[in-house]
Amino acid sequence: MENILxxxxxxxxxxxxxxxxxxxxxxxxxxxxxxxxxGLCEDWPxxxxxxxxxxxxxYPQGDQQAHMREKALxxxxxxxxxxxxxxxxxLRDIDEIQEKTVYxxxxxxxxxxxxxxxxxxxHSMLSWKENFIYLYRYDAPGLLQCKDYLESAINxxxxxxxxxxxxxxxxxxxxxxCRLPAQLRRKIKAxxxxxxxxxxxxxxxxxxxxxxxxxxxxxxxxxxxIGNLNHASYGDRQMIRSYETGFAQHECDNWQMTATGxxxxxxxxxxxxxxSKVFNTLVESVPxxxxxxxxxxxxxxxxxxxxxxxxxxxxxxxxNALKILLSYPRLSPQTRNLMKTLLKEMKNG
Numbered sequence: 185m186e187n188i189l190x191x192x193x194x195x196x197x198x199x200x201x202x203x204x205x206x207x208x209x210x211x212x213x214x215x216x217x218x219x220x221x222x223g224l225c226e227d228w229p230x231x232x233x234x235x236x237x238x239x240x241x242x243y244p245q246g247d248q249q250a251h252m253r254e255k256a257l258x259x260x261x262x263x264x265x266x267x268x269x270x271x272x273x274x275l276r277d278i279d280e281i282q283e284k285t286v287y288x289x290x291x292x293x294x295x296x297x298x299x300x301x302x303x304x305x306x307h308s309m310l311s312w313k314e315n316f317i318y319l320y321r322y323d324a325p326g327l328l329q330c331k332d333y334l335e336s337a338i339n340x341x342x343x344x345x346x347x348x349x350x351x352x353x354x355x356x357x358x359x360x361x362c363r364l365p366a367q368l369r370r371k372i373k374a375x376x377x378x379x380x381x382x383x384x385x386x387x388x389x390x391x392x393x394x395x396x397x398x399x400x401x402x403x404x405x406x407x408x409x410i411g412n413l414n415h416a417s418y419g420d421r422q423m424i425r426s427y428e429t430g431f432a433q434h435e436c437d438n439w440q441m442t443a444t445g446x447x448x449x450x451x452x453x454x455x456x457x458x459x460s461k462v463f464n465t466l467v468e469s470v471p472x473x474x475x476x477x478x479x480x481x482x483x484x485x486x487x488x489x490x491x492x493x494x495x496x497x498x499x500x501x502x503x504n505a506l507k508i509l510l511s512y513p514r515l516s517p518q519t520r521n522l523m524k525t526l527l528k529e530m531k532n533g
Contacts, residue, residue, distance in 0.1 A: 187427065188212055189255055191441040196263030205293070205346075207401065207445045209265075210376040211436050214350045216257045217289050217301035221274040228272040228292065235261030252437040269293055275333055278310065284326035285311040287353075288333045296342045297373070300334055302360070304351025307493045313483045315352055319384045319414075319467060320475035327359045334360040338371050347375045350436060351410055354380020358400070358418065362392030369395055375419070377402045379434050382416030384472070405433035406449040412460035414467070423449040430455060466525050470518050481519040 191208050224237045235257050239247055247258065260266040270292040277286045285306060291299040305311045317324050334357075338345045349357030354377035361372055369392055377400060387393050400419025404411035405426045411434075425440040425447045426433040433439075440447035470478055 186441055187439065188215065188437060188441055189252070189259060191443075192256060192259040192263070195443065196259060196265045199264055200293075203444070207376060207403070208441050210299070210346070210348050211378065211439065211441075211446065212256055212260060213291055213299050213301055214303070214348050214353075214376070214378055215253045215436055216260065217287070217348075217350075217353075218253050218303040219257060220276065221271065221289060222276055225271045225274050225289075228270045231257075231266055231269040231271055231291070232261040234271045256437075273333075273337060277329065278308075279325070280310060282325040283310065283317060284314055284324070284329065286326045286329045286333075286356075288330065290337050297344050297346070298337065299346050299348060300337050300357075302330060302347075302349040302353035302356040304349070304353040305494075309483060309486060309492050309494065311352075312494055313479070315381075316475075316479040316483075318352075318355065319479070320472055322383075322385055327356060330356040330360040331363045335364055335368060338364070338368050344371055344373050346373045348378070349376075349380060350378040351380060351434065354378060354402075354418075355383065358387070358393070359383075361396055362387065362390055364392065366392075366395075372396060372399060375400045377418050378436055379404050379408060379411040380416060380418065381410055381412075382414030382418075384414055384467070403446060405439065406451070406453045406456065407431075407433040408452060408456045409459045409463065410434050412452075412456065413463060415464060422446070423451065425449045462525065466522060470522070474518060478516060478518045478522060481516060482523055485519075485523070 188208065188211055192212060195203070195208075219238065221234065221238070224241065225234050229237070238254070238257065242254075243250060247254065250258065260269075271289060272292065273288070273290040275286060275288040277284065285308065287303045287306075289301050291301065293299060305315055314324070314326055318327070334345075334347065337343075347357045347361050349355070357375055357377060358380070361369065361375055364372075375396065380402065388397070397419050402411070402416075402418040402421040403424050404421065405424055407426070407430055409431060426438045427440060428435070428438040
């Protein structure tokens with residue numbers, strides 16, 4: 185059992201004519217979709233050329249400090265398996281007015297088959313706020329933009345698309361796919377969803393979802409929490425193994441791989457069941473019509489205390505967090521309870 189880098193190193197010389205694209209490949213594409221390709225792929229370069237440009241831009245003195253996702257890109261670039269892949273249509277739209285952080289990229293595997301990838305949340309509080317906005321807004325600006333992006337990518341003659349997404353990106357992938365016109369939904373080969381949260385409304389009742397559900401493949405780790413939010417249950421749901429524990433299992437670079445895919449797990453852990461229940465109960469305790477007020481209040485408090493990235497919360501001592509709450513006596517009980525629970529669970533996870 186190894187991680188995604190080991191899979192890439194040992195399978196990269198096997199062309200797809202001998203081993204078809206599989207779930208491990210889609211994990212790899214999902215991971216490298218998180219990288220910033222601004223100015224690097226407007227001309228649809230081969231993945232190897234895009235990787236060379238990336239290295240020149242970010243690591244002109246050598247890539248010894250490259251992190252996991254970047255290492256995956258460099259391994260894929262130096263391979264037979266991925267040598268014909270082209271990359272393009274990179275989208276990076278951060279808008280504080282519309283409260284959205286939308287990222288997407290397309291990998292062209294062949295003339296008539298592409299991957300459209302939606303990465304998940306970045307480390308900014310704006311991106312995290314967008315996650316919470318999805319708890320009360322169905323047609324949020326970020327979701328609408330994802331749908332438009334996918335429609336543009338798939339609306340080409342004879343083109344088939346595999347849609348992939350990790351975390352929030354998985355939710356965006358589902359929304360975008362289900363909201364396509366019927367004639368375009370037929371062009372979706374499959375959806376690969378990696379620890380993706382659910383919707384705050386019954387999307388499973390929509391025609392688009394019912395049509396695509398049999399093509400959805402969902403993967404969640406044994407300590408899954410994010411992939412259980414709003415009781416998510418997309419299509420063929422598989423439990424998988426990770427080298428990490430707790431919330432850290434959410435990251436794909438910790439997932440265990442085999443020679444042909446993702447290593448299967450046994451069952452949801454006690455941590456998963458307990459933490460998922462806490463978060464889902466917490467969300468459900470706030471009426472939908474009050475969620476916008478509560479979420480706005482919570483993120484205003486964080487912003488006013490200089491917390492701009494999720495790392496700032498992770499590095500915050502719980503006692504200091506409580507002091508922040510006590511300094512806002514007019515906070516609604518719902519907001520106070522939400523913040524206390526979130527801070528406590530993040531520290532415990």
